[in-house]
Amino acid sequence: MSELVLRAEKLDAADELAPLRSRFVLDDVVYLDGNSLGALPANVPGRVEDVVRRQWGELRIRSWDESGWWTAPERIGDRIAPLVGAAPGQIVVGDSTSVNVFKALVAAVRMAGEERDEILVDATTFPTDGYIAESAARLTGRRLRALDPAEVPSALGDRTAAVLLNHVDYRGGRLHDLPALTAAIHAAGALAVWDLCHSAGALPVGLDEHGVDLAVGCTYKYLNGGPGSPAYLYVRRDLQGRFDSPLPGWNSHAEPFGMSPSYAPAPGALRGRVGTPDILSMLALEAALDVWDDVSVSSVRAKSLALTDFFLECVTAYTEPGRVVCVTPEPHGERGSQIALRCPDAGEVMKRLIARGVVGDFRHPDILRFGFTPLYVSFADAERAARVLGEVLG
Ligand SMILES: Cc1ncc(COP(=O)(O)O)c(C=O)c1O
Numbered sequence: 523m524s525e526l527v528l529r530a531e532k533l534d535a536a537d538e539l540a541p542l543r544s545r546f547v548l549d550d551v552v553y554l555d556g557n558s559l560g561a562l563p564a565n566v567p568g569r570v571e572d573v574v575r576r577q578w579g580e581l582r583i584r585s586w587d588e589s590g591w592w593t594a595p596e597r598i599g600d601r602i603a604p605l606v607g608a609a610p611g612q613i614v615v616g617d618s619t620s621v622n623v624f625k626a627l628v629a630a631v632r633m634a635g636e637e638r639d640e641i642l643v644d645a646t647t648f649p650t651d652g653y654i655a656e657s658a659a660r661l662t663g664r665r666l667r668a669l670d671p672a673e674v675p676s677a678l679g680d681r682t683a684a685v686l687l688n689h690v691d692y693r694g695g696r697l698h699d700l701p702a703l704t705a706a707i708h709a710a711g712a713l714a715v716w717d718l719c720h721s722a723g724a725l726p727v728g729l730d731e732h733g734v735d736l737a738v739g740c741t742y743k744y745l746n747g748g749p750g751s752p753a754y755l756y757v758r759r760d761l762q763g764r765f766d767s768p769l770p771g772w773n774s775h776a777e778p779f780g781m782s783p784s785y786a787p788a789p790g791a792l793r794g795r796v797g798t799p800d801i802l803s804m805l806a807l808e809a810a811l812d813v814w815d816d817v818s819v820s821s822v823r824a825k826s827l828a829l830t831d832f833f834l835e836c837v838t839a840y841t842e843p844g845r846v847v848c849v850t851p852e853p854h855g856e857r858g859s860q861i862a863l864r865c866p867d868a869g870e871v872m873k874r875l876i877a878r879g880v881v882g883d884f885r886h887p888d889i890l891r892f893g894f895t896p897l898y899v900s901f902a903d904a905e906r907a908a909r910v911l912g913e914v915l916g
């Protein structure tokens with residue numbers, strides 16, 4: 523047996539998170555795509571069955587109160603809060619990430635004031651954020667400037683209204699310096715809006731600690747909420763009174779059932795709600811979050827770094843030098859929970875990997891992406907993935 527296989531065995535035996543794998547429905551596929559769609563937590567089907575058959579089927583309309591449907595967005599927001607370093611009362615769950623980017627960015631620009639006429643956006647962003655930022659800029663009459671996050675500090679000025687950044691880059695897996703960039707944005711008098719899609723549930727975020735203004739994220743990746751599970755919006759407590767939603771639906775009204783023709787915003791994070799929540803997806807997410815009850819994000823982060831370090835070591839051992847190039851930064855402080863390898867025939871290579879039971883994904887034009895969800899990925903998985911990659915490339 524190779525030295526790396528033995529090392530993987532030892533690392534798995536010493537891994538205190540290893541038992542968590544049994545909380546998920548998995549097979550013998552090496553699943554390294556939890557940064558796109560997290561695996562199914564084993565308790566979710568039973569909960570969804572109960573929500574459909576009993577809460578909907580039997581209680582029907584009574585469930586809005588009796589099953590806690592109406593308050594689910596803020597209740598589940600409070601379950602996500604500790605995972606992203608937020609005190610309760612600042613997160614609501616609902617809508618897609620794209621919609622929440624829109625709410626957050628327009629609200630940030632409105633808070634920044636008339637004289638600030640520029641929005642900065644991460645040029646390397648997952649495309650939806652860029653598209654929405656462009657529309658938000660047009661609607662609010664601001665100029666949009668797309669730049670690399672590293673260029674943000676020097677681009678900030680007294681015209682900057684808001685900056686929309688990704689905590690971890692979806693393609694290369696670079697972790698951006700949220701504390702330093704937020705501080706720089708604040709020093710310029712602007713607001714920081716962070717997209718946490720690729721960091722929440724994988725590493726500590728520290729929203730409150732670092733004074734982030736607004737944040738959004740999805741729940742179907744490292745939070746394992748399921749396909750299309752609703753996203754969330756964080757509004758820092760002391761900004762909530764000034765949060766002027768561009769989508770002030772009736773669910774964000776101070777008195778939704780007053781059915782008043784005039785709008786009055788609800789207090790607190792509830793202002794981030796829009797319309798009727800998608801209860802089935804939302805309650806599947808709530809069940810999925812049970813997985814985290816006794817798990818700390820710092821232990822998840824420690825395992826994530828150990829897994830990605832070990833995977834890189836195995837890739838180096840099993841592949842011809844230069845056949846793939848790692849584009850994810852080596853320093854731990856700059857790495858999310860995925861490894862991106864560049865190779866010219868990445869699309870074909872990923873197809874062959876999937877056929878051999880190693881599931882990652884391909885990102886245009888030449889990136890092999892491997893996501894490591896520490897709750898259910900083992901060191902043996904990392905070794906096998908690298909070994910099969912070496913064979914497929916061979
Ligand atoms: C950084 C980032 N933002 C946004 C999204 C998508 O947003 P939505 O939930 O609207 O599909 C993704 C991936 O789907 C993403 O990786």
Ligand SMILES: Nc1ccccc1C(=O)C[C@H](N)C(=O)O
Pocket residue numbers: 557558559648692693
């Ligand atoms: N929501 C999806 C639906 C279908 C297929 C992929 C996604 C993703 O989430 C892609 C992911 N955001 C990415 O970083 O590539």
